[in-house]
Amino acid sequence: MDAILKRYKWSKKTFFAIVDKSSCPVDPYASVYLNTLIKYKLSTQSRYGGELLFVLKYFHSKGIDLTERVASGKLLTMSEYISYYEHSAKNAGYSRNEKVVPLFANTEDKSFRNILAANTFLASKVSNDTQRGRIHRLRKYLTCLFEQFYDPISVSTHLEDKLNKLTKKMIIDEHSLNSEENQETRHPEDDAIPPKIFCKMLEAILPSSPNNPFTERNRVRNYLIVSILLDTGIRRGALAKLKVSDLRSDQSGSSLWIYSNHDDPSDPRLERPNQKTKSHLANLKFKLMEDLLFYIEHARNEVPGALNHDFVFVSESNARGTRGQPLAAKSVNEVLFTLSQVLNHRLYPHLLRHMWNDIFDDNADHQNFTSKQVEDARKYAMGWSANSTMADTYNDRRTHKKVCQIMLEHQDRMDSDK
Secondary structure: OOEEEEEEEEOOEEEEEEEEOOOOEOOHHHHHHHHOOOOOOHHHHHHHHHHHHHHHHHHHHOOOOHHHHHHHOOOOOHHHHHHHHHHOOEOOOOOOOOOOOHHHOOOOOHHHHHHHHHHHHHHHEOOHHHHHHHHHHHHHHHHHHHHHHOOOOOOOHHHHHHHHHHHHHHHHHHHHOOOOOOOOOOOOOOOOOOHHHHHHHHHHOOOOOOOOOOOHHHHHHHHHHHHHHHHHOOOHHHHHOOEHHHEEEEOOEEEEEEOOOOOOOOOOOOOOOOOOOOOEEEEEOHHHHHHHHHHHHHOHHHOOOHHHOOEOOEOOOOHHHOOOOEOOHHHHHHHHHHHHHHHOOOOOHHHHHHHHHHHHHHHHHHOOOOHHHHHHHHHHHHOOOOOOOOHHHHHHHHHHHHHHHHHHHHHHHHHHHO
16 A cells, blocks of 8 residues: 555644555545544644554555454454454554575574574564554544444344453553553552452452352463462563462462563463573462462363463463463453453553562561561562562552651641640
C-alpha cells in the first residue's frame, strides 16, 4: 500500500487523513475513525494516525480488507491476529530477508548464523510501548468499524461474541506489554488491592466457589497460580519457569527455589520466561505446598504431554497444539484478567507483588522488627541485591504509617497536658 498520513488545515482547524499518492483517502472509514480523535492533542492524533497506517499497510500486504471483513461478519481469525501481533513488534521497515551483515552471509557455522539472525531481529524490535500502541489501535479500529455496520440491539449474539473473544485477546496482550517495574502511583495509606476487593478475590479463586470464573479443569491450577504469587511475592516469569525439582519441603518448612537460567534448553517455549533478580528461596505455606503437590500428582500429570518436561504449570487447552506444554508467561496475565472481570477491578501479576509487600509490612509491624531487619528480609524475599534501592519504594508506605502513629501519640500527649 502506497499511503501516507497527511495533515490538513481547514477553517483554522487541523485534521489528519491517510491518503494515497494522489492525496485521495485510502478508505473512508479510516477517515471517519481519525475524525473521532480530534479531542486529543495534535501530537497524539499524529501518533494514533501513524499506528493506524501501520495497521492498514500490514493487512493490505496480506490481502485483507479490514472494512470488508467487518462488514461481512468474518472479522479476523485468531491466527491472522497472532501474525499481526508478531509483526507489530518489528520496525516499520524491517524485512526478514534483509542482509544486515552481508560480510558473514555465507558462513558455514550454523550456530553463528543463528546468533546473527537473532541479533538482526532484536535490532529491529520496537519498544513495548510502540507494540502495545499498534495492538491497541487495531482493537479500537475494529471496534469502530463494528459500530458503523451493526446496530447494538439487533446484532447477533454469535457475531458479538466473536468480536469480544478477539478484543479480549488483544487487551490481554496489551496488558502483558506493560512494564512490570512501572509502578502505579498510589497514596501511602492505600493498599495495593482494596480490602473488600482482596477478600472477594480470595473467595473467588477457591475451586469450590460459585463465583469462580474458570472452567472446571483449570480451577485448581489457577487457584495455585494466584495463591503462590500472593504467598511468595515472586514475579510472573519466576512462576512460569518453576519446575517440580524446584520444590522444597521438609520438617523445617516448604519453599520454592527461585533462580535465573537465561537459556534453559529443556524449555520448549518460544518466549522463555526467566527470573530477572538474584537467586533465593521463597517460603511457601505448608498447606499451599500440599495443594501444589496434589495438583502435580492428580491434575498436571494426567495432562497428555506434561510428563515430557519438569515445569510445574502446564497448558490444559489444546490451542495451537499446546496441551501439556509449559504454561506461557502471558497466560498468567490472562488468568488475572479473567479474575479482574469478576471483581470489576484490574489485576495484574506485579500488583500481587505489591500486595505481598503490604502484607509483609503489616506482619513486620506486629512482630516489632527494626527497620533494618525489615529492609534486609524484604531484599532477600524479592531477590534484590544488598545495594538495591527498590526497597525504598515499599518502605515509603511503612514510614508513612509510622509517622502517622508518632504524630497521633504526640497529639494525645499535647491534649492531655491542656
